Amino acid sequence: MKTVLSIKGLTKDYGRLRAVNQLNLEVQQGQVFGMLGPNGSGKTTTLGMLMGVTNPTAGEFTWFGEPPTHTLRKKIGAVLEHPIFYPYLSGQKNLELNAMVKECPADNIPKVLDLVELSGRKDDKYKTYSLGMKQRLAIASALLNEPTVLILDEPTNGLDPMGIAEIRELTKKIAASGKTIILASHLLDEVQKVCTHFAVLKKGNLIHSGPVDDVGRGAETVEVQADVANLSELLMDFSGTASINRENGYFQVTLRDEFHGKDLNRFLFDKGVVASHLVTKKKSLEKMFLEILSEH
Template identity: 45%
Template sequence: MEQILQITNLSKHYGALKAVDDVSFTIEKGHVYGILGPNGSGKSTTLGMVLNVVNPTSGDYQWFGGGVSNHDALKRIGAIIERPNFYPSMDAVQNLKLVCKIKNITTDKINEKLELVGLLSRKHSPFKTYSLGMKQRLAIASALLNDPEILILDEPTNGLDPQGIRAIRDLIQHISSNGTTILLASHLLDEVEKVCSHVIVLRQGNMLYSGPVDEMNSTHGTILIDASDRGGLKYFISQQSYAGSIEELVDGFEVMLLSDIDTAQVNKDAVQAGIYLNKLLLKKQSLEDQFIELTNNQPQAS
């Protein structure tokens, strides 16, 4: 898989404050990545470093496999890391023409990008008449004018109402479906779960996880299992390779799974052992459960 960005042991310290501390991960072409973490976890600082607006304290990063300068790499990147900042009295076309002039690119993609973000019918309306969601979509259009290989978004739905959040989410998925790699920073678990294939979890500058969203936690969920013969059931479960911790509840045993299971096979194996189940429920962890478990298991900064 082609590498878009390789980050190696990247750190940014402000005196004793470690805003980002020894972070390493890889962005590969064709995926949607989320940098997930609470406010102050180092998401924006990480993006600032790879976009050459924040100087790293230590570590390194390489765009597009190396061998390309930061200046040339930035020509292949589209990014929004601050609030949309356009001239209020100018319309969308006028503002985007100015962006093209600053980026030294042609203006022939303006209508195409406005149509992509759903603003073509409002292209001659002054920017000051736009809703916050429209302003954000115009910013995304501006970042796409150079047909970037990767689009970087910092908290793209921050402050939007549910309708605006849905519009941005749909737009991200559409852009990704056309082959553009996307890296977005967010503190919203729901946002990352719905649009991202991969996630990097940060907390207080430390990276807790990097990988596919659906493999974020080492556990595979839990099962709630019960039988009239509780003693026999507990012994049976304790002998299974997929069983981790076993907690006895009022309505059965909750078993932490160490691997994926086939519930039909579990029931069959129990019958063969003389255990007749009256309850077998599989519960997969949500991204929220996994995120809370990851962050709660980390020591707090002193």
Template identity: 80%
Template sequence: MENVLSIRALTKTFGKLRAVNSLNLEVKAGQVFGMLGPNGSGKTTTLGMLMGVVNPTEGAFSWFGEPPSHDVRKKIGAVLEHPIFYPYLSGQKNLELNAMVKQCPTENIARVLDIVELTERRNDRYKTYSLGMKQRLAIASALLNDPTVLILDEPTNGLDPMGIADIRRLIKKIAESGKTIILASHLLDEVQKVCTHFAVLKRGNLVHVGPVDDVGNGAEVVEVKASIANLNEILMTFPGTSTINHENGSCHVTLRTGFHSVDVNRFLFENGIVASHLQTQKRSLEKMFIEILSESH
């Protein structure tokens, strides 16, 4: 896949504060790329530089293999902060103004309203919209010029559970249409549910980058319960056992490479033991995130 975005040694300092430190990153066409990190990690500053809102101190980046320019930025739609719309105008009228500013055909408005599922509310005043609807209208505005790339900064921030679910579904729908999406978030669940790839930033430094599908990889951990007193001793004799931890009356067995829960179950059965509970524990993004940040000290 071709690179949509290439970042080389991108750095931004504010006085003595190094908000982004020599960042190197690539985003390929069709990815939903999440920039994950706690508040103050440099996510928003990075997006600001990519959109020309913030000037880099050092380093460079390119979009579609070209240096940033007005023509290149026409291919990019962005929702960086809370958008500014006129509260007494309808969603339709607000988009008409945005289309005029962006020099986009007004014929695009009906299409983007349909994408964000606001067609039925297009003639209602913006001030009557819920926070989730306002965010969807902002995304509609960013899609007016049919961009190749969509950038979203904390797209579900402040939304209720229904609003969050709507935005997540919308992001997936837009990605399925072939667009590349870059989003910044501090919400682990959001990144795991909508992104294909992610990077972790900590105090301006890139500490991890890779596919979201890798989150569940690594050593397999199996939770085992059985009605015998010496379960721990028996499990320690299993050739696939690496370590055993005890939590809530269960044995959590970390397996060696190549061993799986079915092997544990077979071993117990061969030793005359029937497990009352045997379940593989998947590593969550939250656990991986904590591990990554801990390792980067």
């Protein structure tokens, strides 16, 4: 797979404060790459350096195997922080101005408006748009020059649940068209639903990187309840049980790697016990994220 972005030793200091420390990362073509981290972790600073808004203190990065240049950056669309448009101009007029600034054809405007589902509101003034519509217009503007890569910094920040869902579906649609997306967020659920890969930053340091599909792998935990007095003893007798604890009125059984919830269910059934509640629980990105942070 082709490497779109390669980061080596990227560092940014603000006086005594080190915002990003020796960051090494690679993003491959077609990935939806999530950058996760609490406030102050260095996500926005990193994106600012990648877009040429902020100069690195040390380290380097390449886009498509080449050092960043003005021509290369035309292949990259970005929505950084809060989008800025003229409030008394329509969505259409704002995009026409942006197309002039970016020196890209105005013919692209109907296409991007349709993609972000704003064609029906293109002639309305920007100030009448909801927060979600404003964010979608910003994404439309970032796509005007038909970039290969789209960078989104906290794209769902401040949105209501419907707005978050709209941006999520739009991100999936853009990714399905073949674009590489780099997305910074602190909303773990959104990253798990949208991204293919993710990295975790803490105080400017990279502490984890890998595929989202790896989340939840490993030992399963099964939540069990049954109307028998000796359930705890039965669960301990199961050869696949690694550990048991009681939580929220249920037994939480952590299984050994080669065992699954169906094996435990079969074991109980063979003992004459029918579970009234048996749910296999995969590790969520939130739980994994908190574990990663606590380890560092």
